[in-house]
Amino acid sequence: MLEVNIIKKAQSVKEASGILYNCTTAKKNSLLKVINNRIRNETSAILKANKKDLQNARQIGLQTVLLDRLTLNERRIKQMMDGVKDVVKLHDPVGRVIEKIKRPNGLLIEKMRVPLGAIGIIYEARPNVTIDASALCLKSGNAVLLRGGSEAIHTNKKLVEIIKEALRDVHLPAGCVEFIDTTDRKAVMAMLKQEKYLDVIIPRGSQKLINFIQENSVVPVIAHGEGNCHIYIDNSADLLKAEKIVFNAKTQRPSVCNAAEKLLVHERIAVKFLPCIVKRLRQAGVEVRGDKKTLSIIKDAVLARDAEWYKEYLDLIIAVKVVKNMNEAICHINHYGSHHSDAIVTNNKANGERFLREVDSAAVYVNASTRFTDGYEFGLGAEIGISTQKLHARGPMGLVELTSTKFIVHGKGQVRK
Amino acid sequence: MLEVNIIKKAQSVKEASGILYNCTTAKKNSLLKVINNRIRNETSAILKANKKDLQNARQIGLQTVLLDRLTLNERRIKQMMDGVKDVVKLHDPVGRVIEKIKRPNGLLIEKMRVPLGAIGIIYEARPNVTIDASALCLKSGNAVLLRGGSEAIHTNKKLVEIIKEALRDVHLPAGCVEFIDTTDRKAVMAMLKQEKYLDVIIPRGSQKLINFIQENSVVPVIAHGEGNCHIYIDNSADLLKAEKIVFNAKTQRPSVCNAAEKLLVHERIAVKFLPCIVKRLRQAGVEVRGDKKTLSIIKDAVLARDAEWYKEYLDLIIAVKVVKNMNEAICHINHYGSHHSDAIVTNNKANGERFLREVDSAAVYVNASTRFTDGYEFGLGAEIGISTQKLHARGPMGLVELTSTKFIVHGKGQVRK
Numbered sequence: 001m002l003e004v005n006i007i008k009k010a011q012s013v014k015e016a017s018g019i020l021y022n023c024t025t026a027k028k029n030s031l032l033k034v035i036n037n038r039i040r041n042e043t044s045a046i047l048k049a050n051k052k053d054l055q056n057a058r059q060i061g062l063q064t065v066l067l068d069r070l071t072l073n074e075r076r077i078k079q080m081m082d083g084v085k086d087v088v089k090l091h092d093p094v095g096r097v098i099e100k101i102k103r104p105n106g107l108l109i110e111k112m113r114v115p116l117g118a119i120g121i122i123y124e125a126r127p128n129v130t131i132d133a134s135a136l137c138l139k140s141g142n143a144v145l146l147r148g149g150s151e152a153i154h155t156n157k158k159l160v161e162i163i164k165e166a167l168r169d170v171h172l173p174a175g176c177v178e179f180i181d182t183t184d185r186k187a188v189m190a191m192l193k194q195e196k197y198l199d200v201i202i203p204r205g206s207q208k209l210i211n212f213i214q215e216n217s218v219v220p221v222i223a224h225g226e227g228n229c230h231i232y233i234d235n236s237a238d239l240l241k242a243e244k245i246v247f248n249a250k251t252q253r254p255s256v257c258n259a260a261e262k263l264l265v266h267e268r269i270a271v272k273f274l275p276c277i278v279k280r281l282r283q284a285g286v287e288v289r290g291d292k293k294t295l296s297i298i299k300d301a302v303l304a305r306d307a308e309w310y311k312e313y314l315d316l317i318i319a320v321k322v323v324k325n326m327n328e329a330i331c332h333i334n335h336y337g338s339h340h341s342d343a344i345v346t347n348n349k350a351n352g353e354r355f356l357r358e359v360d361s362a363a364v365y366v367n368a369s370t371r372f373t374d375g376y377e378f379g380l381g382a383e384i385g386i387s388t389q390k391l392h393a394r395g396p397m398g399l400v401e402l403t404s405t406k407f408i409v410h411g412k413g414q415v416r417k
Numbered sequence: 418m419l420e421v422n423i424i425k426k427a428q429s430v431k432e433a434s435g436i437l438y439n440c441t442t443a444k445k446n447s448l449l450k451v452i453n454n455r456i457r458n459e460t461s462a463i464l465k466a467n468k469k470d471l472q473n474a475r476q477i478g479l480q481t482v483l484l485d486r487l488t489l490n491e492r493r494i495k496q497m498m499d500g501v502k503d504v505v506k507l508h509d510p511v512g513r514v515i516e517k518i519k520r521p522n523g524l525l526i527e528k529m530r531v532p533l534g535a536i537g538i539i540y541e542a543r544p545n546v547t548i549d550a551s552a553l554c555l556k557s558g559n560a561v562l563l564r565g566g567s568e569a570i571h572t573n574k575k576l577v578e579i580i581k582e583a584l585r586d587v588h589l590p591a592g593c594v595e596f597i598d599t600t601d602r603k604a605v606m607a608m609l610k611q612e613k614y615l616d617v618i619i620p621r622g623s624q625k626l627i628n629f630i631q632e633n634s635v636v637p638v639i640a641h642g643e644g645n646c647h648i649y650i651d652n653s654a655d656l657l658k659a660e661k662i663v664f665n666a667k668t669q670r671p672s673v674c675n676a677a678e679k680l681l682v683h684e685r686i687a688v689k690f691l692p693c694i695v696k697r698l699r700q701a702g703v704e705v706r707g708d709k710k711t712l713s714i715i716k717d718a719v720l721a722r723d724a725e726w727y728k729e730y731l732d733l734i735i736a737v738k739v740v741k742n743m744n745e746a747i748c749h750i751n752h753y754g755s756h757h758s759d760a761i762v763t764n765n766k767a768n769g770e771r772f773l774r775e776v777d778s779a780a781v782y783v784n785a786s787t788r789f790t791d792g793y794e795f796g797l798g799a800e801i802g803i804s805t806q807k808l809h810a811r812g813p814m815g816l817v818e819l820t821s822t823k824f825i826v827h828g829k830g831q832v833r834k
Contacts, residue, residue, distance in 0.1 A: 218631060364826065371832070377520070404807035
């Protein structure tokens with residue numbers, strides 16, 4: 001019964017994707033504007049639905065962090081609407097010709113951006129994803145099957161209702177956005193088997209959720225995995241700059257994937273640098289752990305166990321390692337890191353270039369905070385998430401990453417010899 | 418035991434990929450040249466190994482088509498060597514900056530091509546894939562784990578031995594190319610679970626093999642699926658051109674994925690066009706099937722059953738359908754097709770443009786044969802295969818499609834506000 005329901009919704013999304021495939025930019029923008037208006041007009045209804053979710057969440061004793069993610073208020077609804085307005089302004093990638101090849105036989109071959117088709121999005125507590133992700137998918141000509149966290153079910157249902165009304169207003173099929181309105185976890189499993197109807201699944205959430213999806217999905221997945229981000233302080237670094245960058249990357253928003261989790265310090269500057277940065281981090285409430293060499297300088301730090309070098313804390317904790325040289329730093333990052341975002345602080349140009357070249361991560365920095373790995377900060381205008389895989393998209397994903405391509409070939413009767 | 422062996426090889430490939438990641442183009446080219454020389458010097462040893470495979474294949478009664486694919490001779494070995502030489506000449510995509518973004522805060526963000534890492538390739542009878550695929554992977558900085566067809570085991574083992582000797586000659590790790598030297602099918606299953614070590618698996622072979630891999634792989638897959646290719650003859654078509662294109666697309670090489678399988682004809686020209694093209698196709702030994710309207714014109718054609726419109730024949734068979742208009746043609750192709758290669762023959766520019774826009778296939782043609790969907794014909798210089806999926810790569814895949822990207826960010830101490 002449940003599976004039949006999921007199949008029906010996946011079919012509905014696939015069918016609608018055929019209509020969206022050929023939708024003009026003007027039409028897609030007018031849809032987004034109607035969504036925006038409807039959100040404004042129904043703010044109180046959205047808040048009412050959200051209240052229900054919050055009550056249920058408190059009853060089952062949801063963590064404070066998750067309660068905060070779940071909560072909507074007028075300011076956050078305004079942010080959602082601003083997000084939709086931003087997407088209206090973004091350039092539509094669909095139809096853009098990104099390559100032209102003229103062949104000796106006279107064939108003109110063009111590579112053109114087209115929508116991916118039908119996208120499944122699996123996410124957790126934040127209800128704003130329902131609107132953000134739908135806006136990005138629709139603008140790039142994709143239909144979307146949403147599966148939000150069970151905590152946000154009432155809010156999400158209301159938001160999807162609003163989107164469906166907007167679709168009706170502009171005469172687009174309701175299947176452009178479908179929502180799985182059950183909290184049954186089997187629904188996720190059923191969704192992962194709809195390879196006939198879904199072109200891709202984008203999971204956003206904990207590494208555990210993502211691992212589960214990667215292991216079980218027959219539909220191709222674009223994984224948004226964790227960030228075990230490093231900052232390496234080279235012996236040539238400007239130490240004031242280094243302190244500023246480490247402090248920002250660790251403390252500005254420790255709960256997100258591009259926050260720094262590990263600090264690697266060249267042994268020649270460790271004695272000078274570590275006491276200053278540790279003092280500053282501790283003042284901000286950061287717990288400092290370290291390897292043996294670090295502990296010989298920072299006597300009261302906790303010893304970091306070996307398994308910890310692989311870990312993403314997402315908390316006010318940092319592990320520090322003193323390294324012999326840049327080579328050790330690069331090897332450590334490529335081995336223990338999650339290939340998300342890693343930075344070097346250095347005044348040595350050659351070292352900076354070598355680090356950029358040899359560290360194999362989605363984003364590699366010289367003299368800047370890892371916190372910049374983000375669709376807005378990278379100038380994409382918006383982001384559907386940050387891909388940690390190497391296929392299709394790596395790093396912040398914007399509208400372009402929600403497209404595929406096709407070759408269009410102009411001939412004059414050519415045949416193959 | 419078997420699984421341990423596969424894990425070891427996957428680990429070995431992953432490790433070697435770290436070395437290849439930073440290999441210069443010159444070094445990679447010198448490796449390819451040594452491989453080329455070694456193939457020349459060991460031609461007789463390769464032919465000896467191939468003879469063993471052919472003897473076994475005949476004993477188990479392998480089909481003639483497969484026997485042909487398995488067979489090497491001096492000419493085919495020369496072709497393999499020419500292929501390697503071609504890859505030497507190709508531009509190395511690794512390290513190329515394909516986007517530059519300057520941000521208001523002064524950050525300079527560049528998007529740079531990097532190797533995918535460790536690639537698994539699963540293929541069937543043709544032993545030349547062992548050399549072709551290895552050359553393309555190595556040139557693009559990737560290490561590769563090969564799993565060839567069991568029929569070609571002795572030939573493949575010899576070819577990999579040659580590659581490994583070349584790797585030793587230029588002081589690169591033997592793990593750059595590993596080969597699964599067992600014919601046990603469980604080896605494929607084990608390979609599909611090495612997501613820790615493999616970045617992607619590229620299967621080449623029957624749709625059955627590809628479905629199996631997509632259903633069971635935890636490693637991301639780039640599928641090379643089947644081609645149920647269509648040619649639609651518009652009422653405005655130049656009918657001589659149409660005849661030439663259909664004849665070429667169907668008969669020039671019927672066993673490959675870009676050969677035409679279906680012919681759609683506008684009802685206004687069907688009575689005039691069908692008798693001519695059917696006569697010509699039949700002279701070339703093509704069996705013509707058709708829908709009821711076709712049968713009213715070509716009385717002795719076989720009725721095509723409904724399931725057939727989904728089918729890839731890979732044989733001298735074509736199914737013909739008379740359609741009311743272009744709209745019906747486009748809907749038919751998008752519904753029954755495999756989204757590989759489809760063509761329209763028309764002298765109406767607007768119709769041509771609409772067809773290119775609305776048909777959702779890897780390659781869409783106006784007035785040319787579908788047989789051009791090919792890495793060489795598209796000017797990529799070589800191809801690892803033809804992707805029929807929408808993620809990462811669609812259509813002919815060359816060196817660029819064997820790369821990922823990373824963002825490299827140049828800062829001056831910027832932190833996030």
